[in-house]
Amino acid sequence: MSERTDCVVVGGGPAGMVLGLLLARAGVEVTVLEKHGDFLRDFRGDTVHPSTMQLLDELGLGEKFAALPQSRISEVVIPRGDGDRTVVADLRMLKTAHPYIAMVPQWDLLSLLAEAGRAEPTFTLRMNTEVTDLIGEAGRVAGVRYREADGKTGELRANLVVGCDGRWSVVRQKAGLEPREFAVPMDTWWFRLPRDEGEIRTLAPIVNDGSFVSLIPREGYFQIGYSMRKGIDARLREEGLDRFRERIAETLPMLADRVDAIESMDDVKHLDIRVNRLPRWHVDGLLCIGDAAHAMSPVGGVGINLAVQDAMATARLLAEPLRRGYVTEVDLAKVRRRRRLPTVAVQGLQRILHSKVVKPAVEGRHADMPKPVAKILYLTRLLPSYLIGVGFRPEPVPAFARRPSESPSVPVAEVAA
Secondary structure, eight states: OEEEEEEEEEOOSHHHHHHHHHHHHTTOOEEEEOSSSSSOOSSOOOEEOHHHHHHHHHTTOHHHHHTSOOEEEOEEEEEOTTSOEEEEEEGGGSOSSOOSEEEOOHHHHHHHHHHHHHTSTTEEEESSEEEEEEEEETTEEEEEEEEETTSOEEEEEEEEEEEOOOTTOHHHHHTTOOOEEEOOOEEEEEEEEEOOTTOOOOOSOEEETTEEEEEEEOSSEEEEEEEEETTOHHHHHHHOHHHHHHHHHHHOGGGGGGGGGOOSGGGSEEEOOOEEEOSOOEETTEEEOGGGTOOOOSTTSOHHHHHHHHHHHHHHHHHHHHHHTOOOHHHHHHHHHHHHHHHHHHHHHHHHHIIIIIHHHHTTOOOSOOHHHHHHHHHTTHHHHHHHHTOSSOOOOOGGGOOOOOOOSSOHHHHHO
16 A cells, blocks of 8 residues: 655654644644554643743643643752752743753654644545555655555655664664763653542652652652663663662662562663764755754753754744645755754753763762862852753744644643542
């Protein structure tokens, strides 16, 4: 079976869904292919920063987003070895409509974007559709081959393929694009522990002997990211469930009474953290953006927002070539040129934090943050607040994609309850 569309977007994550929505609002026929049958997967990045909420406002989705269940934080802190903590960013200092980070389950955000996309006549979202290969024609990428959940295969030809399929991108691999890798000191293990109604814990990371822990409050549970030295997943699993529970109880004594909720090591999901970026984001007929172009560390939680801004820039720069029916390599190169600086800058900051905060923590040493440095960071927190909350190069919403705000179909109080 062979079909055709103007643009095929591979991957239904934040970058893919935003790009699909924007291109559809530009009148481009766009098909988003997502290999899973739904968005309900644990342990995705869930931080939505002020700049992304501003974009949602301009897309007419701000009120519906605000109605989603969410936690809000306004400070970004780094723990110190003396037991104190340093506030490195205070988003309340920003002159923005949303001076906070919203912790929203990513499946809710993606469902909201999918709903908005389906309202556009040129938008198609196909779930349970896994891209297996690229179609080459006359020296350029001319589409993709796919396999559906029932085993049926087909081809989807397009004027442009955009890889938004994450850090293990099939599109990137099939196109022969190799990322440059940077050293990372830790991996993260994600799991859940029960959370009592009304129970609130700090969202600040917790540093203990050889570990670095983040707690995210959810409806009825905590999502916990437990970071330790890279490359020890096999050892942790060999030590077994009881020893892992002991580690968690030692690190999080306030939650020690509920570690039995981890019923097996299958409940503990290993995230192989990578920081990398492509020297070249495209080949003729194909472009990579988001994690497919630059995998980010979870430090700072900026991955979603960087991916969304990639999608904004891509739509603004490529909507007209797609409407014309032909996208050149010169057009594709403009996207990387526009987005390279913020990518390099964010990764540079993450690598510094890996060296000064994360690496000492996972090696059992105190974070390398002398008090004078902590004082300077506190006094200059407006700059990191802007960089975290807004970004190095915020992308405007294209005029063709802007819409008036739509109220949610269910009252806010009822959704948030």
